Amino acid sequence: MNESLFFRRLLIGTTWGWVCLLALIPYIILLGVSWLQPGTDTLVLPTITKENYRHLLSPEVFTITAESVLLAACTALLCLAVGYPFAAILANAPAKLQPPLLLLVMIPFWTNSLIRTYALIMLLKADGLINTALIRTGLLTEPLQLMYTPFAVFIGLVYTLLPFMILPLYAALKAVDPKLLEAGRDLGASWLQNFLKITIPLTMPGIIAGTMLVFLPALGMFYVSDILGGARTMLLGNYIRDQFLVFRNIPMGSAASITMTLAMGLLLLLYYLATRRSGGRVMR
Amino acid sequence: MKTFLTATCLSLFMLTTAVSTGFGADKVLNLFIWSEYMPDEVLADFTKETGIRVNIATYDSNEAMYAKIKLVGKGYDLIVPSSDYVGLMRRQGMLIPIDVNKISNFKFIAPQFTNQSFDPDNKYSVPYMWGSTALAINTSLLPAETVQQTADLWKPELKGRLLLPNDPREVIGLGLKTLGYSINEKDPKHLQQAFEKLRLLKPSVRVFDSDSPKQAILSGEVSVGLMWNGEAFIANKENKMIRYLYPPEGFSLWLDSFCMPKGAVNIDAAYRFIDYILQPKVAAYLSQSIGYSSPNTGVSEYLPEEMKNNPIVYPPAQDAVRGEFLDSLDENTMKLYEQYWIQIKSK
Numbered sequence: 001m002n003e004s005l006f007f008r009r010l011l012i013g014t015t016w017g018w019v020c021l022l023a024l025i026p027y028i029i030l031l032g033v034s035w036l037q038p039g040t041d042t043l044v045l046p047t048i049t050k051e052n053y054r055h056l057l058s059p060e061v062f063t064i065t066a067e068s069v070l071l072a073a074c075t076a077l078l079c080l081a082v083g084y085p086f087a088a089i090l091a092n093a094p095a096k097l098q099p100p101l102l103l104l105v106m107i108p109f110w111t112n113s114l115i116r117t118y119a120l121i122m123l124l125k126a127d128g129l130i131n132t133a134l135i136r137t138g139l140l141t142e143p144l145q146l147m148y149t150p151f152a153v154f155i156g157l158v159y160t161l162l163p164f165m166i167l168p169l170y171a172a173l174k175a176v177d178p179k180l181l182e183a184g185r186d187l188g189a190s191w192l193q194n195f196l197k198i199t200i201p202l203t204m205p206g207i208i209a210g211t212m213l214v215f216l217p218a219l220g221m222f223y224v225s226d227i228l229g230g231a232r233t234m235l236l237g238n239y240i241r242d243q244f245l246v247f248r249n250i251p252m253g254s255a256a257s258i259t260m261t262l263a264m265g266l267l268l269l270l271y272y273l274a275t276r277r278s279g280g281r282v283m284r
Numbered sequence: 285m286k287t288f289l290t291a292t293c294l295s296l297f298m299l300t301t302a303v304s305t306g307f308g309a310d311k312v313l314n315l316f317i318w319s320e321y322m323p324d325e326v327l328a329d330f331t332k333e334t335g336i337r338v339n340i341a342t343y344d345s346n347e348a349m350y351a352k353i354k355l356v357g358k359g360y361d362l363i364v365p366s367s368d369y370v371g372l373m374r375r376q377g378m379l380i381p382i383d384v385n386k387i388s389n390f391k392f393i394a395p396q397f398t399n400q401s402f403d404p405d406n407k408y409s410v411p412y413m414w415g416s417t418a419l420a421i422n423t424s425l426l427p428a429e430t431v432q433q434t435a436d437l438w439k440p441e442l443k444g445r446l447l448l449p450n451d452p453r454e455v456i457g458l459g460l461k462t463l464g465y466s467i468n469e470k471d472p473k474h475l476q477q478a479f480e481k482l483r484l485l486k487p488s489v490r491v492f493d494s495d496s497p498k499q500a501i502l503s504g505e506v507s508v509g510l511m512w513n514g515e516a517f518i519a520n521k522e523n524k525m526i527r528y529l530y531p532p533e534g535f536s537l538w539l540d541s542f543c544m545p546k547g548a549v550n551i552d553a554a555y556r557f558i559d560y561i562l563q564p565k566v567a568a569y570l571s572q573s574i575g576y577s578s579p580n581t582g583v584s585e586y587l588p589e590e591m592k593n594n595p596i597v598y599p600p601a602q603d604a605v606r607g608e609f610l611d612s613l614d615e616n617t618m619k620l621y622e623q624y625w626i627q628i629k630s631k
Contacts, residue, residue, distance in 0.1 A: 040615055041376050043354055060626050067630070125503040145444075147505050148491045230491030231450045234629035245347045246452060247622050 027261075034254035043250055052255035060258075061227070061239070068236040071225065072218035075157040076165075079214045080207065082158065083165035086208075090166070091173035102170070112161045117227050120159065124152050148230030156224040164213035172206025173199075205275045212271045216264050224280050234262055312337045313553040316352075316360040318540070319344050321413075323573050330560050336553045353378060358547035361554045367539045368453075371402035372612035379408040380544040386555050389562035396604060397539060397579040401468070402611040409541035410558050411574040416599065416607055417454055418535040420497075420516040424525040425507040434462045434531045437508065442488045447509035448494040449498050452625035453610060454536060455482065458510060461534045461608075468611045472620060479624040486628065501526060512538070514575055517596045528596045530603040537578070537607035602609045 034052055055061065090101055123129050124146040131143040146152055164209035176199060184194045200207075209258065222237025231238070236256065243253030315322070319342040327338045341360070342431050343349040346369040353363065353373070355506055365373060373379050386392045389400065397411045431442060437446060448455050457467035459478030469475060490506050493499075497511040498519040516528040542558050544551065560566060564582025571578040572587065577597050584592045592598055600608075 043351065057543070060623070060630065063630050085605075121499070126505050129501045143504070147503075148500075173377075217613075226450070226493075230489075230493070232492065232629070233491065234626060239626075242452075242622075242625070245345060247618055248347065251623075 027258075030254045031258055033251050034258050035250045038251050040247045043248070049251075052252050053259070055252065056256060058260055062232050064236055064239050067233055068219055071153070071157075071235065072215050075154065075161065075218040076211045076215040078154060078158050079162055079165040080211060083162055083169055083210060084207075087166050087169035087173055090170050101166075105166055109163050113221075114223060116160060117156050117224055118155055120152070120228060121147065124155070147228065148232070150229065153225050153229040156228040157218055157221060160221070160224065161214045161218060164217070165210040167204065168206045168209035168213065170206075172203040172209075176202045208271055208274055212267060216267065219260070219264070286343075291520040310550050310553045311335065312339060313550050313557055314339045314341070314359060314361045315344065315557070316341050316349060316363045317368070318342065318364060321364065321540075321574060323570070326561075326566065326570065329566075330399045330557060333560070334553075334556055336556065338557070350448040353547075356546070356547075358549070360545055361550045362557060363543050363545055364412055364540050365543055366402065366610070367402045367537075367541070368477045368610040368612045370541055370543060373543065373545075374403055374408045375612070378546055380546055380548055380551070381407050382410060382542075382544060382558075384410065387559045387562065389559050389564075390626045392562055392564055392567070392580045392582045394579050394581045400539075400609050402609060403541070409543050410562070412540050412542055412561070413571070413574070413581040414539040414579050415513045415576055416530070416535055416537050417449065417510060417512045418516075419529040419531060420501055420509045420519060420526055421529055422482050422501055422504070422507050422523070422526050424523075426505060428527065431508055431529065432532075434458060437488060438460075438485060442508060444488065446485070447491050447493060447497050447506040447511065448486040448489055449494040449497070449510055451494050452621050454494075454510065455492075455628065456621055456624060457536050458482070459485075460524065461531070461536075464533065467534075467536050468613065472579050472617075475617070475620050475624065479559065479627070482624075482628055483538075492629075497574070507615060513596050517594070520596055530599055530606060532606070534606045534608055537609050539609055576605050 033044055035043040035048050035050075037047045037049050039139070088097060090105075092102060121128070125131070126143040126145075126147065128146075130146065131140070134140040135143065180196050180198055180202075184198055189197065220237050222235045222241070225231065225233065225235055225240070233243075240253050240256050240260070243249045243256065292409065313336050315338055321342075322340065327340065331337055343352070346366050349363060349365060350369060350373065353360065368380075387410065390406075390410065393411055397414060398406050403409045419431065419434070419437075421428065426441075426445075430436060436442075448458070453467075456475070456478055459482040460467055460469050460474065462483060463474070463477055465471075465474045465478065469478070491500055496515070497509050498515040500506045500507045501511075502519055502522060513528065516526070518626065519526045520528065542554075542561075544554055548554060562571070562580065564580055565586055567578045567580035568583040568586030571580075571583055572591065595603070
């Protein structure tokens with residue numbers, strides 16, 4: 001009894017220590033630095049200023065933010081459009097088939113997303129698998145321009161983030177009681193009415209969860225747009241990296257990074273409140 | 285707040301540096317260098333010859349090295365910054381002067397690499413490896429005469445066929461060179477002109493890539509790319525139709541040099557190490573094994589024909605003179621670079 005308590009404390013203590021040392025303390029430093037001025041000789045000057053946060057409201061940073069949010073939102077919508085039918089098929093598949101199908105969704109996920117993004121180049125590039133196949137079969141004479149297009153960026157983002165959409169949707173769809181749909185049909189509802197009035201409202205927590213789980217990482221995944229989109233647009237992630245690595249403006253980079261984290265935290269809070277109200281039990 | 289910050293950063297960095305700091309003056313050398321930039325065999329041979337053990341720590345960006353030296357300041361005897369960071373660290377008094385008279389093999393360094401604006405008279409730096417950033421052209425996709433100078437990149441047939449580095453200094457530098465200015469230009473009017481010129485180039489740019497630009501030119505996604513010579517060398521090896529052009533308007537050169545940061549302890553060991561690396565035989569071995577160009581005039585004797593006669597690795601003298609080394613810029617100029625870079629990228 002005592003021993004198990006000791007181990008529990010040890011485990012929890014280690015986890016907390018880890019989080020504090022490697023996440024909390026760096027964040028507190030970042031938060032502190034974000035209110036200072038950049039310095040030539042000392043990286044930061046010990047002068048308190050609001051300038052960094054004010055600069056975040058400037059038109060150029062606003063454009064960057066808008067581009068990032070738009071890209072993430074489109075990714076989330078595309079994932080929803082692809083993920084919902086997929087999750088529905090999965091949830092209605094024979095019980096024996098469901099675990100292996102879920103496994104197939106999960107397996108690619110075990111490989112690092114950067115490696116999978118590089119792997120997509122092999123498919124999409126001008127002399128890649130898709131173009132070679134199309135030319136060999138005589139369907140095309142000139143290779144399609146697939147790489148370095150918005151299309152490639154969406155392929156990359158949707159491919160990487162799709163499991164985050166499918167899993168909560170699957171859980172939500174599994175929890176829909178078939179009796180409710182039967183009752184609807186008995187009362188004369190069409191398939192579409194059943195879907196719109198019963199299935200969608202009941203799976204709303206899953207839809208919100210999936211959308212959040214795709215939208216938030218998509219905001220930060222600037223490397224997908226760099227590798228597959230040819231880095232032709234600047235996103236928030238690029239902006240933060242450039243502030244730290246190119247322009248040596250550590251306070252500005254910190255301010256942008258803190259703001260982005262806070263915005264994400266706020267969205268997560270909204271999500272938490274929304275699911276608590278509309279029956280978060282589905283998600284558990 | 286500041287004390288707390290400094291204390292926290294210091295204690296964190298101390299943990300990492302404590303490991304690499306050895307005991308016994310001048311029996312060890314603490315080398316802080318780019319990753320994959322110093323083969324183990326060379327270090328082993330150096331230890332065999334001198335009895336000095338080398339502790340090596342690596343970085344993969346100048347900024348990471350700079351921040352660590354700035355925040356910790358000790359634990360390293362020898363660092364290898366690029367030219368602009370030599371300029372920056374020298375101006376900020378972060379380096380110890382080097383007496384090149386104490387380095388007998390310094391005479392082998394070609395004059396074109398000494399006494400540069402980022403470090404006049406080599407008071408603080410000794411060149412290690414260098415390279416260029418110029419134009420790789422796939423002549424099987426584009427007639428060679430289409431692109432003979434940087435100004436040709438604006439031609440309509442290059443629409444969507446161009447690769448530029450994902451780096452503000454190199455891209456804005458290209459604009460400056462095309463207009464006949466220095467890549468270290470500080471005049472806001474000239475920078476503005478370069479920006480206006482580059483804005484017109486945006487429709488031609490298919491991709492910005494500094495990580496692996498050879499890929500886009502090898503697969504035929506782009507016909508022309510501004511890239512460093514190491515990438516062009518590999519691309520040319522795989523496809524002989526890919527040529528490397530040193531444009532008549534000029535191009536940028538990079539040079540990594542040995543420097544001693546303030547806080548270096550094993551000064552004698554550092555001198556002996558630099559002298560060892562500067563021996564033509566060792567320099568030639570290094571150039572061959574890591575694939576960059578050596579500034580050492582003695583290497584040609586030891587290099588295989590295909591390397592020393594390859595203009596991509598060792599440009600002919602009449603081309604090399606048009607190259608210019610990147611130097612650090614002041615804060616206000618950097619602000620302009622930032623503003624223009626964001627605008628080039630956003631629209």
